[in-house]
Amino acid sequence: MSSAPGWLRPERHGIYLPGTDCWIDPSIPVARALVTHGHSDHARGGHGHVIATGPTLSIMALRYGEQPSADRIDYGDTIELGDGTNATFLPAGHVLGSAQILLERQGERVVVTGDYKRRPDPTCAPFEPVACDVLITEATFGLPVFVHPPIGQELDKLLAALAERPDRCVLVGAYALGKAQRIIAELRARGFSDTIYLHGAMERMCALYEAHGVPLGPLALVADATLDDLRGRIVICPPSALSDRWTRRLPDPLQAFASGWMRVRQRGVQRGIELPLVISDHADWEELTGTIVELAPQETWITHGREDALVHWCGWSASPNCSIV
Amino acid sequence: MERFAQLLDRLIYTRSRNDKIALVAAYLRDTPDPDRGWALAALTSGLDFPAVKASTIRDVVATRVDPLLYSLSRDFVGDTAETASLIWPRLPTGEPPPTVSEAVEIMAGMSRSTVMAQLARLLDRLEPDGRFALLKLATGAMRIGLSGRLARTAFAQAFGLDVEQVEEHWHGLRPPYADLFAWATSPEGAAPAIDPLAFKPFMLAHPLEEAQLDLAEFAVEWKWDGIRIQLVGDGNVTRLFSRGGEEISGAFPEIAAAYPIRAVMDGELLVRGDVQGGEAASFNALQQRLGRKKVTGAMMADYPAFVRLYDLLVEEDEDLRSLPWTERRARLERAVAQLPPERFDLSQIIAAQDWATLVQLREDARSQAYEGLMFKRRESAYMAGRKVGHWYKWKRQPLTADCVLMYAQRGSGKRSSYYSDYTFGCWTAPPEQGGELLPVGKAYFGFTDEELKWLDGFIRRHTANRFGPVREVEKTLVLEVAFDSIHLSRRHKSGLAMRFPRIARIRSDKPAEEANLIVDLMALVS
Numbered sequence: 001m002s003s004a005p006g007w008l009r010p011e012r013h014g015i016y017l018p019g020t021d022c023w024i025d026p027s028i029p030v031a032r033a034l035v036t037h038g039h040s041d042h043a044r045g046g047h048g049h050v051i052a053t054g055p056t057l058s059i060m061a062l063r064y065g066e067q068p069s070a071d072r073i074d075y076g077d078t079i080e081l082g083d084g085t086n087a088t089f090l091p092a093g094h095v096l097g098s099a100q101i102l103l104e105r106q107g108e109r110v111v112v113t114g115d116y117k118r119r120p121d122p123t124c125a126p127f128e129p130v131a132c133d134v135l136i137t138e139a140t141f142g143l144p145v146f147v148h149p150p151i152g153q154e155l156d157k158l159l160a161a162l163a164e165r166p167d168r169c170v171l172v173g174a175y176a177l178g179k180a181q182r183i184i185a186e187l188r189a190r191g192f193s194d195t196i197y198l199h200g201a202m203e204r205m206c207a208l209y210e211a212h213g214v215p216l217g218p219l220a221l222v223a224d225a226t227l228d229d230l231r232g233r234i235v236i237c238p239p240s241a242l243s244d245r246w247t248r249r250l251p252d253p254l255q256a257f258a259s260g261w262m263r264v265r266q267r268g269v270q271r272g273i274e275l276p277l278v279i280s281d282h283a284d285w286e287e288l289t290g291t292i293v294e295l296a297p298q299e300t301w302i303t304h305g306r307e308d309a310l311v312h313w314c315g316w317s318a319s320p321n322c323s324i325v
Numbered sequence: 326m327e328r329f330a331q332l333l334d335r336l337i338y339t340r341s342r343n344d345k346i347a348l349v350a351a352y353l354r355d356t357p358d359p360d361r362g363w364a365l366a367a368l369t370s371g372l373d374f375p376a377v378k379a380s381t382i383r384d385v386v387a388t389r390v391d392p393l394l395y396s397l398s399r400d401f402v403g404d405t406a407e408t409a410s411l412i413w414p415r416l417p418t419g420e421p422p423p424t425v426s427e428a429v430e431i432m433a434g435m436s437r438s439t440v441m442a443q444l445a446r447l448l449d450r451l452e453p454d455g456r457f458a459l460l461k462l463a464t465g466a467m468r469i470g471l472s473g474r475l476a477r478t479a480f481a482q483a484f485g486l487d488v489e490q491v492e493e494h495w496h497g498l499r500p501p502y503a504d505l506f507a508w509a510t511s512p513e514g515a516a517p518a519i520d521p522l523a524f525k526p527f528m529l530a531h532p533l534e535e536a537q538l539d540l541a542e543f544a545v546e547w548k549w550d551g552i553r554i555q556l557v558g559d560g561n562v563t564r565l566f567s568r569g570g571e572e573i574s575g576a577f578p579e580i581a582a583a584y585p586i587r588a589v590m591d592g593e594l595l596v597r598g599d600v601q602g603g604e605a606a607s608f609n610a611l612q613q614r615l616g617r618k619k620v621t622g623a624m625m626a627d628y629p630a631f632v633r634l635y636d637l638l639v640e641e642d643e644d645l646r647s648l649p650w651t652e653r654r655a656r657l658e659r660a661v662a663q664l665p666p667e668r669f670d671l672s673q674i675i676a677a678q679d680w681a682t683l684v685q686l687r688e689d690a691r692s693q694a695y696e697g698l699m700f701k702r703r704e705s706a707y708m709a710g711r712k713v714g715h716w717y718k719w720k721r722q723p724l725t726a727d728c729v730l731m732y733a734q735r736g737s738g739k740r741s742s743y744y745s746d747y748t749f750g751c752w753t754a755p756p757e758q759g760g761e762l763l764p765v766g767k768a769y770f771g772f773t774d775e776e777l778k779w780l781d782g783f784i785r786r787h788t789a790n791r792f793g794p795v796r797e798v799e800k801t802l803v804l805e806v807a808f809d810s811i812h813l814s815r816r817h818k819s820g821l822a823m824r825f826p827r828i829a830r831i832r833s834d835k836p837a838e839e840a841n842l843i844v845d846l847m848a849l850v851s
Contacts, residue, residue, distance in 0.1 A: 144390070145398045145411035147453075243741040245785075255741065263411065264402050265337055272737045274338050309397045 005108050005134065007085065010301065015112060015136065017103070019083030022051075024101060024112055034087060035060070036114025037098035038177055051079060053089055055097025055212050059177065062204055075099065075125060092116040093127035094281050095178030096209055102130055110134040111295070117280070118287040119151070122185040123178070123214045135297035139305030140282040141260050148260055148284040151186055154277045158234070159192070161254060161275050166232040169197075170275065171253035173239035176202050178281050179258055180236050181209045181216060187234070188217045197222050197230060199237035199246070227251050243272065260284070289313060299323075326451060328356060329364050329425050330458035336368075336469045340738050345471065349479035360425040362501025367425075367462045368469070369476045372500065376435040377444065377463040382409050385444050389414050406464060409448075410456035418449045425462075426501070432463055474569045484509035489526055489709035496570070497523030521642045522559040524566050525589055526709035528636075530699060530716035536680050538717065543700040544650065545675040545683065548718055549633055550608045550696040550810075551595035552615070556580075556632065560587040565594075576617045577630050583668040588660060589639035591707075592632040593672065600694035600851065605633075607694050607851045608824065609812035633672045634661055638707055646707035653707065683719075690721040694810075694851045697721045723807040724849055725829055726751065727840045729762055730802040733784045734795050736769065743777055744784040744796065745769055747828065749804050750819070751846055756838045762800055763819040765846060771807065771827030780831070803832040803840050810851050821846055 008017045014026035014033075022032045029046035036042055036052075038059030043052070045064030050057065051071045060067060073079055078088040084106060089099040094115040103110040111132040118127050141148075162170050174180040180202050187196070195218040198206065206216055222235060231251045237244075239257060247253055257273045260280025268276035283291065288310060292300055300322040302310055314322030332352045339345050349368070353361050366372055386395055386409045395412060402408040423431065428447060435443050444463070448456050461467050477495055481488040486509060497520035498505055504517040554573070555566045563581040565574045574581050577594065596614065598606020606628070614620065614628050637657035638646050645653050654674075661671055675698070677683050683698060690697050697720035705715040728749035736745035746769040754760030772780065783802060790797035807829040814822035821843070 143398050143401055144394050145402055145408060147411070243735055245742050247742045252739070265334075265407060266403055268338060272340075272735075272741055274340075276338065306397075306401070309394055312391070312393050312397075 005105070005110060007083070007105050007108075008103065008110060010303070015303075017081065017083075017085060020081040020085050022081050022085075022087075025114065032081075034101055036092065036101060036112065037095055038063070039095070039115065039175075042114065051087070053097040053099050055208075056099070057097075058208055058212070059097065059205075062208060075128075090128045090130055091125035093118065093121060093124060096124050096181070096212060096214065098124060100128070100130070102132065108133055110136065111297075112136045113138055113291075115140070115282055116291075117283050118291065119148075121182055121281070122189055123181050123209060129291065129294055131295060132297050134299045134301065135292065135295055136301040136303060137288065137292065137310075138282065139288060139302045139307050139310045141280065141284050142288055142302070142306040142308075142310040144285045144309065146260060146263055146284045147286055148263070148280050149278050151279055152190075154258075154279050155183070155186055155190060157275065158256060158277060159187075159190075161256070162232065162234060165254060168252040168254055169230045169233045169235050169250050170256055171235045171237060171242065171247065171250060172277070173242040173255070173257040173259075173273075174236055174279075176205050176238050179279065181206060181214060182281065183236065183258060183279065184216045184219070185214060188215070193217060194233065195220050197225055197233055197235040199235070199241050201238050201241070202236055222246075222249065326422050326425055326428055326455045326458060328352065329360070329367075329462075330451075330454040332364070333368075333458045333461065333467070333469065334454055336471065342475065346475060346479045346482055349471070349476060350483035353480060353483040358503060358506050359501035362503065362506060363425045363429045365476060365480070365502065366500030367465075368467060368471050369473045372429065372462065373465055374432040374435065374463055376437055376440040377432060379405055379464055381440055381444065382406060382460055382464070385409070385441055385448070386412065388441065388445065406460035406466070407457055410453050410460055413448050413453075413456055416449050418446065420450050422450050422452075422455055423447060423459075428459055428462065472569050473571060477570075480505075480509070492526035492570070492709060494519060496520070496525070519644075521639050521644050522557060522587060522589065524555060524557055524564075524570055525638050525646070525707075526570070527553065527555065527568050527591070528707050528709065528716060529568075529711040530718040531711060531713060533700065533717040533719040536684060536719075538700055540678070540680070540683075542702055542704070543717075544654070544703055545677055546635070546672050546699045546701065547602070547675065547695045548690075548697040548699045548720065549593040549595060549605065549672065550601060550694060551593040551605065551611050551633075554592060554594045554632065555638075556584055556588075556590045556592065558584050558586050558588055560585065573615075576614055576620055578620065579625055580630055580632060580668060583665050586660070586663055587641050588637065590632075590634050590657070590660075591636035591638060592634040592669075594630060594632055596628045596630055602693055602695070605631075607812065608810065609851070629667075631668050631670070633670055635672050636707060649704045649706065650701055651703050687719060687721060691724075695721070696809075720809075723809055723825075723829075724811065725805055725807045726765075726846055726849075727803050727832060727835060728765060728806050729800050729837045729840045730784075730798050730804055731762060731764055731800060732795055732797055733780075740777075743781045745777060745781070747780070747804065749806060750800075751841045751843050753843055755842065760842070763843060764817065765819045765821050765843070766806060766808070766823040766826040768806060768826040768828050771829060772831070776828075776831055801837050803835040803837055804828050805830040805832050811846055811849050813850055819843055819846075821850070 007019050013028045015024040023030045024034045025036055025042040026033050031048040033047040034051045038056050043060050049069040050067045054072045057070055073089050075091050078086050081087055086104045088102040092098040092100045092114050101112045109132040115138050116127050197220055254274050256275035258277040258279040261267045262276035262278045311322050335348055382405055390412055398412050399408045477491050478488050481491045494517050507514040508516050553568050557564045563584040564572055567573050595605040596610045600607055637653050700717040702715045728751055731750045732748040733744040734746040748764050748767045750762035750764045752760040784798055787799040788796045789799050806826050808823040808826040810824045812822050
């Protein structure tokens, strides 16, 4: 880490820029936070001042209430943080409003990817690759066994399962922010126009997406439907509700789970999943390694995920200076 | 191969037996010969390709993948074939994916010198799911809980046949079962010849509800507490089959070796011991010998096995099954003389004239460690399956104990939103003297739907702790647990293991302090 810039450093609670007293995605309340996206392991409540994209601020407002003080920043816009440091927010392709943060100081360029993916997603702007000296990347799926199949293949499985069981419903466990809306939007893009039923926890986030210009077609709440309404329908709920008592109001639900982890069979079997859908909003192994090769940073820092394999890979390929932070 | 891969994948995620049968049946209907025959063999008995071993898969992957990346992945995935199928960096070959038969043919032709190149080439022709299926096929380790019986049921369902009829013709045939499919799928297809010296489907008994049979028409035997087996000898090779038609010869070589005759017999496999009338050990002793592919000399000396014979189905090439039981029994009594008495003897007929004696014998079955009594109609032919009115089993009364509910876990499928698996315990000493609860068993049936709802609600209201899918429950609810027997076991902290435990009653009226002690259960150990 000889050439590592001294003006930012990894800490237990996030990435810290001492000269500006700014944090990126801090997990504890701080005075000034730059937030890459709205998932709760990145966006927390209680900060003094938040800098994030408009949709991310809306999501945080929905989850934690309105921020007392915030800078709304659009993709491509740059904000001065002080100490000669500038931050530019660029699309990360992860969920609505998700951003990478490009930090520049005295000619040095650092990119914090946040969570990202390189595949098209109708609910958010695509990842924008940007050259940098230091790349701080996620590594959630940092093992070569994780290669996400095309989403179309997985949705075909979902629609086939639905057609096969007209008396039952297919219950899809999907994260309430991002995954659920992406699945709905991708189904609509395939011409699926039936009403899709939602667990109550999904309702406001879906409305937020629509308010930000992501049409999701006809949606209804399970709470407002009868058992017979739900036969032959797709129902979406948070993963935690898949085997909850709530499911007893559904007609013999077939349990599906949309997650990158479903690539490994035992992960699904252990959870009692009947229909695994390998759908992820994170970069898979090929995207992670391909992005490092493409951006060719002098250094790569790996934040959270399965780092060991990616560090090892960097060692004998593109980017020799690679470390876990 | 893709269709087979899809079937395999769906079977892995399917729990219900009926759904599994439907999936296999649909595959068998829609897939051409000989692919479906090979697939069927792969799903049940497993095909053997000596050139392909688990280590071969590792070695093939090592030709393309960095060893550390492989080993980190293997640690995460937990299964060699699955890791290899996911991590394999495919080089396009321009060849289409192989069919199941082509893959079988190629793998059967592999030798130690060609296996690496040929396996790599096959993997290059397949997508991840196909590679997974190929590697599972290659190593014969499907592990998808598909018994031979289930496969034959699926076969019968696929072609509208009676499963017992399928059983009748199946055994003795070899993959890819061309004759069997010809018979099942074309109206003019002749039924394959029945090999007299092959496995025959077992005749099973109904539970006897009331002591109301005409004793003049029935012979009575002990219900021995071992495992029911069938011996199939052709004079050269002798095979042992369990009730589901699975071969278990490997675990009992001394039995097979002592049976040089050309005959098919039905009997109970037991271990010598001093219960069951002073003649056989408890089921627990037999368990030491079960589930092994190979057995050591020490095991055979410590737990000497023998077979108590019930019936003679085939002698030389003569099928005796249509004869009445009395005639088969007479021939069995003659035939047993050819067999060494330390390995084979007859299940004796109990000479009881009246029900009063039989009721007493059944009561005694508990202390003697017999499983109960059997009633066989003297005129009955040997018929496959469970036919009404011919054979009855009259099991001893179950044991019961009052236990305290300790942990609960959610079920699967229709029960996935209910806490339906219960772990219960008994006291190490009276609780007022500082006794603690130790788990003594686990049960997930015996209760009604109403009781399940009640228990689920109780558990949710009285959760003390959560460990992943498991809830620890406040130790207040007494469950009356019924079980067939209880044995010493080193696997459990309480040192006890119940056989066939089920929830008999919910005793919400009884304080937890009054549940049974571990020593009470120790006194019931057989």
